[in-house]
Amino acid sequence: MVNGVLKGKVALVTGAAQGIGLASARAFAEEGAAVGLLDLNLAAAEAEAAAIKAAGGQAMACYCDVRNDDAIQQVVAAVGNAFGPVTVGMCNAATLTQTASVVDLPLEDWNQALSVNLTGVFLTAKYLIPQMLSAGEGSIIITASQMARVATPLRGAYCATKGALLQLAKVIALEHAEDNIRANTLSPGGVATDRLAQQFGDLERAEQEWGPAHPVGRLGQPAEIARAAVYLASDDAQFMTGSDLLIDGGYAAR
Template sequence: MSTRFASKIMMVTGATSGMGRAVAERLAAEGASVVLTARRKELGDEVAAGIRARGGNALFVPTDVTVESEVAAAVDTAVREFGRLDGAFNNAGGVNSFDPIPEIPADRWTTELEHNLTSVFFSLKHQLPAITAAGGGSIVVNASNLGVVGMPGVAPYVAAKHGVVGLTRAAALEHAAQSVRVNALITGGVDTPLFRETMGATPESAAQIAALHPLGRVSQPAEIAAFATFLLSDEASFVTGAALAVDGGFTAR
């Protein structure tokens, strides 16, 4: 494994399972010190301990990314403990509503946007100044394939993820002069515990979802981690403001 992140300080939100965990472990394996954030303290401590047991450097900070003060405290902790912040993978989010638009209560709409869009705004708001102060770096936001296409029955999630793509592009333009790159991942179905719980609960539904991807399957978290870490690395130094598909051809139709 390379050491392309040696001496880098990276933050990963939603880092306790699935894509977030895979990215955190990949970054640590390539030399980064990783600051992990999520709500579940016991699981977060477990993931951080596993990284340290394999020779990596990891710190878990319990954080609800829908609460701005907690996001600010997590970034402050990263800078205080490691001296700076060089990059971030913002991954927290998920589908919470599966109803037609006329049947969605206002509070469920607000919760979905808070979970998937406002959380990214809070993360960028506090990460960008820290990364700028470090001399530049990279942020990758997981926007999902539903950030660029529609799907019935999940309108709040679709709206939030479209907002994430727009927010990513605005942030990239605002901070390009400070050498901070910001990109969005357009991910298709990914075989994570949350995905299996919400979308692929039965063999029939799992097969239907796999069939939406021209490659005939959903991805593994490690495949997402490989591309996310590329975007976070200096190898992607001329890539910013992009929404890049890692979706098995889902959005190519």
């Protein structure tokens, strides 16, 4: 355990098999939380859950497609049954969207982005909040993006879904402020994950081509975002709700 700031909490992370979700699930466990890791990639989520357990933590991995109403409901219930009511929910899964103008982007791609990035978060929050109400506390962390604020050509579906998440978090925050349930977005800048490797060809190219767009001159690392997620999950963030935590190497400052 690092500092134990999440001792006694039960966390659930979607998109936990790799990248920012995996780093956050790992950091939550290191800080003492029991963690449910949800992803389409069950094998990778299981490998991380096994590593957490081998290190003395509590974890379970579940196959889950966040677009599927019944599946997300069942899996959220399963994590609650295993560890007790979920008190930290990180809605983090997002799909890869092709780079194309609004004119060229197929409707199918637009709908896919909306269903995973936006509806998936809505469904995850929808089924997490009742458990948080029963626990008398909760922190919903929605992974948005610096692109929620800064528009980027050819990224219409991504920017639109991420921008919408900022508003969704604020609505949840207002609906549950008196229930001791907080909701915030966490907005990374470019972070060296498989997502960028896919987008740029490989991570080295991503660093070369996109690192300089960040005033600090480099991409972020998943662990740097995970530390911010730990803060939002912890009682240190009791006064933070309905807000967006931007961890972007200065990208949006320009």
